Amino acid sequence: MSHTFSLWAPAATAVDLLLGADPQRAERVPMTATTGGWWEAAADPAPHDGRYAFSLDGGTALPDPRSRHQPDGVHAPSRLVDTGAFGWRDAGPDGGLWQGVPMERAAVYELHVGTFTTEGTFDAAAQRLAHLADLGVTVVEVMPVAAFPGAHGWGYDGVAPYAVHEPYGGPEAFARFVDAAHGHGLAVWLDVVHNHLGPSGNYLGQVGPYFTDRHHTPWGEAVNLDGPGSDEVRSYLLDNVAMWLEDYHLDGLRLDAVHELHDERATHLLEEMAALADEIAARTGIPRSLVAESDRNDPATVTARARGGAGGLGLHGQWADDVHHALHVLLTGEDQGYYADFADPRAATTVLGHSPFFHDGTYSSFRGRVHGRPVDLEVTPPWRYVASLQTHDQVGNRATGDRIHHGISPGRHAIGAALMLTAAWTPMLFMGEEWGASTPWQYFTDHEEEWLAESIRQGRQAEFAAHGWGGTVPDPQDAGTVAASTLDWTEPGRSGHAGMLAFYRDLLRWRRDTPVQRRDGAADVLRGPDGTGGEVLAVTRPGVALLARLGGGPDPADGFALPMPEGEVLASYGQVRIEAGGRQTSGTARLGPDSVVVLVADVGEGSPAR
Missing domain, CATH: 2.60.40 (Immunoglobulin-like)
Structure with a gap:
């Protein structure tokens, strides 16, 4: 059956569609230039198992920037996927249609598919959903699944934003996971990275002006959101949001480091994303939540949009790391690096009492400047702020990946859990936290390029030395690092873990079953x-x-x-x-x-x- 292939390549003078898994032997089909830098060609991919790539001006084969499947890795040809053919049931736990979970009812559980189970797949993770439903959380937040080099990694070096990582099971397995979660009454949010691509397998810059040197990020050039050619780049990201929310039936997205989405237009990309999510929610009748990771401490991120552009960005939630930092210092006494600001006794009482931001227009010694803006909880209610005791960042970016409860007593861990779960903010757990998992969660990669692997090793060693963490940093490329970071599912029933699990369960079920107005406020x-x-x-x-x-x-x-x-x-x-x-x-x-x-x-x- 003929399929129309499309590619935006505005600087190309000729584009060929390459059909087949081996670009050297591929069937070559010339594409026709249309308007706005787009190229098209109709062809039947079936004889080639749906695999295809593009060649610009006679150059090497490039995967599709909008590829939904990279079964042979991020450097290989793409493969067509019919997401409309997924066998959705869309049933909730009572057998009726899935109704979704509004932001104000969210209690979030962050998990990494590759280390959540020994198998490291969506299908294996789906077998543990009953545990999460019984625990009392209402949302599963899956760390990035966009295809990245190798088999193992955190996912933040993804290079194919539309494709689901094959070692996890690929697109069909992800759809099965989402459908199974809904059957257990759990919403699914996905962590997506729109602010950069990883260094290996990043071919977007060869296709079009997806990046710009007008702005810079910690990872290099910024995504081009406001320069020449940025209309199509913005469409690329907005269409990505729509794909996850509609084609994969996701209930929300966690947007990575939105402060690195540099956009000087009058209407910020994040505002457009929020409007898109709201439109999809209104059309489908299912809440769709966009939750930002932002270090600005700015309530405008979650302030409602207003006619005439006088409001905020209108996102539905944002991480509030100040809560984590204040609790961490309270429980552990650590005060190096960015924790120094939170040694102030007022930090814990502030974030537990009336504001998710300790820095709300106050001086930060770590930054050497005033930081943040005050929060009016009448304008942005408490549930718009996501608070945590542990996250992938705060655990995995420690030298040995030790969790907070590895350095304190179980009782002190329970105090931290109680403070977080009874606070007005939306709580988020990191996988295994609920039973005091003995396993660390470390940084791991699977890069093919030795120069890149060595650069990461040296960089992390230097970073931790600067933070005062001595000793040997686990090798990210060592398979043992992944194994050490994988949850041990025999632990929840063991002595020393079962009591903590019961404590978390009691608090989460209370939170789930209590009307929001009875657990809200200062x-x-x-x-x-x-x-x-x-x-x-x-x-x-x-x-x-x-x-x-x-x-x-x-x-x-x-x-x-x-x-x-x-x-x-x-x-x-x-x-x-x-x-x-x-x-x-x-x-x-x-x-x-x-x-x-x-x-x-x-x-x-x-x-x-x-």
Whole structure:
């Protein structure tokens, strides 16, 4: 059956379509120039198993910039995929049509397909979805799956933004995973990288002006969003968003490092992406969320768009790393590098009390300047800010990939989990966090070019030395680094892990089943010494209260006494004894070192937000 192939190559004087897996023996079909730098040709790809490539002005074979499948690697010809032929069921857990998960009901679980299971595939990951549904999360955020060189990697060096990485199972397997997640009542967000491509297999610059030297990023030239030829580049990225949300039925996208999308146009690309997602949501009746990773601490990112262009970008959520940093310093005491700013005692009380940004127009010693802007939670409600105790960045970019709970007691880990999961912000977990996984999560690659691999080795060693982390950094190219980073699924049921899992489950299920208005709003935060070398922390907001003791001297038999507000004990970890009244009480909580108790008021009003 004939298929029309298209390519935007505005500087080419001749373009050939190459049909076949071997470009040297491919059937060559001349393409016809149309308008705006586009070329077209009709041909039957079936005799060639759908494989094809392009040759510009007699040059070497190049994969399709819009390729949806690179079965033989990112340097090889592309293969056609009919995403409309996926066998979607689109059923929710009750058998009815999938209704989606709005941003205000999100509790996110970030996972990396290649290390989530030993098999490292979508189909294997789908077998663990029941665990996530039972845990109480509502959204699975999948780290980048765009095709990248080799078999193993984080995914942020992808070079084929439309193609699903073949070692994970390819496009059909990804569709099966999304469909299975919906069947368990879980939305799926995908982490996408639009701000750069990886260094190996990046052929976009040979096809058209996809990059510009007018702006620069940590990875080199910026994507061309506002220079000559940028109309088609913007369309390339907007069509990518539409493909994921419509053809793959995804519920949302996490947009990597949007501060590196340099765009001086009056209408920013992110605003156009948000409008596109809103249009798809309105047409399909399923919420579609775009969540930005941004280091600007600017609430305008998630402020609604307004007629006449006076509003914000209109994205649906954004990461709030200040919450992570403040909790990390509170729990570990680390204060080197960018953590130095968060050694300020006000940092934890700020992010737990009333703002996701500690730097909201305040001076940052790490940056050497004022940073951020104040947040008005009446304009941008708390659930628009995604907070975490661990993420792939904050774990994997440590020298040995150690998780926060590897350096603190289980009780202190539980305190951090309770602070995050009872806060007003949208919570996000990193895979394995819920049971205190013993496995690290390290940086790994599978580059063919030794010069590139060695450059990465040396760069990471120097970076960690500058942060004061000595010792040997795991070799990213060593297969053992991948193996060490893969979750051990025998752990959740083991002693020492099962209790933490139960604690997370209790808090996540409460969050899932509680109407948003009963866990929203500002909190009162009290923090002070306990008189024995430790400190106590009390956080109360409408509907929920938390009492914790961090550290402390030798544990007296009856613990450290704290007045307890009225409420029902939802969850506790460590040495906790409640005096007076049993489950319903307004008495006293006696806490040993690194212990925590969470209480909830009778929700009564409304119905569970499920």
